[in-house]
Amino acid sequence: MALKVVEEWVNACAGCEISILNMGDALIDLFPQLDFVHIPMLMDHKHYGQLGEKDVMDIPEADVGIITGAVRNEEHKHVAEEMRKKCKTIIALGSCATHGGIPAQANMFQKQDILEEIYGNSKTTTPSDIPSQNVPPWLDRVYAVDEVIKVDILVPGCPPHPVCIQDVIKDLLEGKTEWKLPERSVCDTCPTIREKKAIAGVVKRCFENLAFNPEEGPDKMRCINEQGFFCMGPVTLAGCAGRTGVPRCIAARMPCRGCFGPIRKGANPMVDMMGAMTSIGLDAKTLADRRAMLNRFIGAHNMLRPLPARPPRR
Ligand code: SF4
Ligand code: SF4
């Protein structure tokens, strides 16, 4: 019998859904064994009936529930709770769902300050009142899905790699309801040349190109951190290489931005990354926008919080 699947997006950008589609032929091969009964990205299925005629949320029962996106408002929370009630196995797909992702960068600021900035102070829009009717109220901060409901399988990545999604689905079809990437870093899977010493002490910004020869593979390129740029490979979970063996950004000659999140639960990539930079002679204090950069995808789970207000200068 086919595996019944429902999919929902909350505070998401649709990149994770594109990743499902990016399985390509593999998805077509899996289709006969999958029965997608609700997936807003692909099917016109409303929460309260097609004409809004129902007064309870209408998410069908399923074997597997996939949730993408972070939990920002009361409606997102309600969707996640309904998914948990209706689905035997819940997958949090993508780093917004597993770690808060980009939406959780908002956790650096007080909720009221963000609303005032958007509706009152934005230079690109006309100032207006903060909407309070017919919109779901925000929660106090942005949450990862597992802070709101029990999650069975976490698939990180922004977006997650189609090969990871494919592996999870294959495991589920074989009755395995546990899946986890091995605990190793992006550096562990990176072929670049390392000499354990940065060529400069100050962190360069990616306004200039890395040094590499486009005719040669990344195995002939010097490690990006050692070139003096900021690469989160040392503290980021490996898994984006798919079947190619080379991490996705490194293959594109770009630094890792940390999108798969920390290597293990409870790690503190901010502290670990500053240690990794120091060990090769890169001054972590010269990294622009340090708190945001070091927590770019992982601001839920209280990793990012508003800083206490500074006392006025005398
Ligand atoms: S994890 Fe990335 S791709 Fe997926 S919803 Fe969030 S921002 Fe979009
Ligand atoms: S820091 Fe970046 S470029 Fe250097 S080895 Fe790690 S992943 Fe590769």
Ligand code: SF4
């Ligand atoms: S190299 Fe880093 S940022 Fe790029 S896809 Fe892999 S984990 Fe994500």
